[in-house]
Amino acid sequence: MRWRGAMLDISRHYFDTTFIKKTISSLAIFDYNTLHLHLTDDQGWRLESKVFPLLHEVGSIRKQSQNNHGLLEPTYDGKQHSGYLTHNDVREIVSHAHSLGMQVVPEINIPGHTGALLAAYPQFGVNKATVEVSGRWGISDYLLRPFPETFDFLTKVFEEVASNFPSEYIHVGGDESLIDNWLKDPEVVAWMKTQSFATTKDVFLYFMREVEKIINSLGKKMVTWDDAFAFDPEKATQATVMSWRGDAIAQIALDHGREVIAGPVFPTYLDYSQEVSESEPLAIGGPVTLADVLAFKPLPGVSGVQFQLWSEYIQSPIHAEYMMWPRAAALAFRCWSEDQDFESYFNQRRPQLEALGVTIREIDPAKRVNIAHLGIGDYYRGFDTAQMMQALEKSAIAGEVAHDF
Numbered sequence: 202m203r204w205r206g207a208m209l210d211i212s213r214h215y216f217d218t219t220f221i222k223k224t225i226s227s228l229a230i231f232d233y234n235t236l237h238l239h240l241t242d243d244q245g246w247r248l249e250s251k252v253f254p255l256l257h258e259v260g261s262i263r264k265q266s267q268n269n270h271g272l273l274e275p276t277y278d279g280k281q282h283s284g285y286l287t288h289n290d291v292r293e294i295v296s297h298a299h300s301l302g303m304q305v306v307p308e309i310n311i312p313g314h315t316g317a318l319l320a321a322y323p324q325f326g327v328n329k330a331t332v333e334v335s336g337r338w339g340i341s342d343y344l345l346r347p348f349p350e351t352f353d354f355l356t357k358v359f360e361e362v363a364s365n366f367p368s369e370y371i372h373v374g375g376d377e378s379l380i381d382n383w384l385k386d387p388e389v390v391a392w393m394k395t396q397s398f399a400t401t402k403d404v405f406l407y408f409m410r411e412v413e414k415i416i417n418s419l420g421k422k423m424v425t426w427d428d429a430f431a432f433d434p435e436k437a438t439q440a441t442v443m444s445w446r447g448d449a450i451a452q453i454a455l456d457h458g459r460e461v462i463a464g465p466v467f468p469t470y471l472d473y474s475q476e477v478s479e480s481e482p483l484a485i486g487g488p489v490t491l492a493d494v495l496a497f498k499p500l501p502g503v504s505g506v507q508f509q510l511w512s513e514y515i516q517s518p519i520h521a522e523y524m525m526w527p528r529a530a531a532l533a534f535r536c537w538s539e540d541q542d543f544e545s546y547f548n549q550r551r552p553q554l555e556a557l558g559v560t561i562r563e564i565d566p567a568k569r570v571n572i573a574h575l576g577i578g579d580y581y582r583g584f585d586t587a588q589m590m591q592a593l594e595k596s597a598i599a600g601e602v603a604h605d606f
């Protein structure tokens with residue numbers, strides 16, 4: 202399998218160089234070859250920029266963070282959260298990954314999920330509105346304007362990113378963009394008429410084509426979440442499609458000649474709880490059990506598989522590792538190992554994890570350490586994984602934004 206990936210979100214909660222390198226070392230034990238770093242979102246910009254320094258000086262700092270489930274009326278912890286990777290940090294991470302046969306793929310999320318960017322440079326957003334780095338979880342209506350000055354700005358941003366990350370890929374997100382928000386900007390509406398764009402989907406497709414030109418001009422291949430493809434498979438870019446909303450949209454992408462990386466919410470979103478229990482830390486939903494991961498069958502024809510560890514509800518290295526292991530090992534066993542027995546496969550490699558000091562959620566409940574207190578807040582049931590997956594699959598096929606659950 203060409204792409205054997207893990208996604209670590211360091212935007213919602215920041216994880217430093219030491220932890221990222223430790224994670225790379227642990228993944229390499231199980232023959233992962235790609236670390237995808239989710240570097241930017243509404244809740245934080247986590248990469249130094251010498252070209253646009255306000256990105257990290259302003260965008261990396263939020264005043265407070267939501268400390269309950271996103272389905273509830275938000276409450277906040279009142280604590281500032283900050284942090285970003287310097288260029289030296291990135292070089293250290295990339296070098297360590299390279300020494301273990303891994304690539305590091307950066308993600309700069311656009312045109313939505315741009316709250317932290319727009320807190321630093323509001324002139325590129327809808328109505329040039331002043332915004333703050335968000336402390337709330339969920340999807341916002343922040344959008345970049347589809348104007349030449351925006352693409353000039355993004356060209357310089359991606360040039361700097363490309364100079365620090367030698368991977369052949371750059372991920373640009375393209376997901377969960379509430380594109381009708383463009384209609385709230387009179388200048389965008391007037392511009393749409395000059396371009397004969399009848400709908401905001403036309404604007405989105407134009408936006409992503411312009412970004413693809415930038416990425417390709419840097420000698421890189423663009424990756425997007427499946428949303429960017431699903432809006433209109435006939436007119437979408439040629440980007441690699443990371444399918445998080447199930448096999449149906451992945452198959453459509455394959456049928457349209459796209460490279461596809463499979464990472465469906467069920468069962469590769471490891472931020473979902475491993476069982477529905479108050480003994481587990483607060484999570485977005487669940488369950489995604491070890492057995493679920495071991496039963497996963499990647500769609501034939503995909504170029505790779507990737508798990509996701511989103512960090513809205515994960516604020517410490519111990520918690521992050523607890524959510525990864527042993528499920529990350531199970532994904533490797535299921536998708537690219539030739540071993541026949543998971544228990545022996547994992548136990549053979551477990552001493553290497555332990556030597557790194559990695560926290561492991563014990564398979565035997567009697568040996569399991571309760572870390573519920575490390576969650577961001579009190580237990581709440583959250584999304585049912587099966588119901589979530591059904592809703593996501595429907596939204597993907599319909600070419601809709603997956604936001605209304």
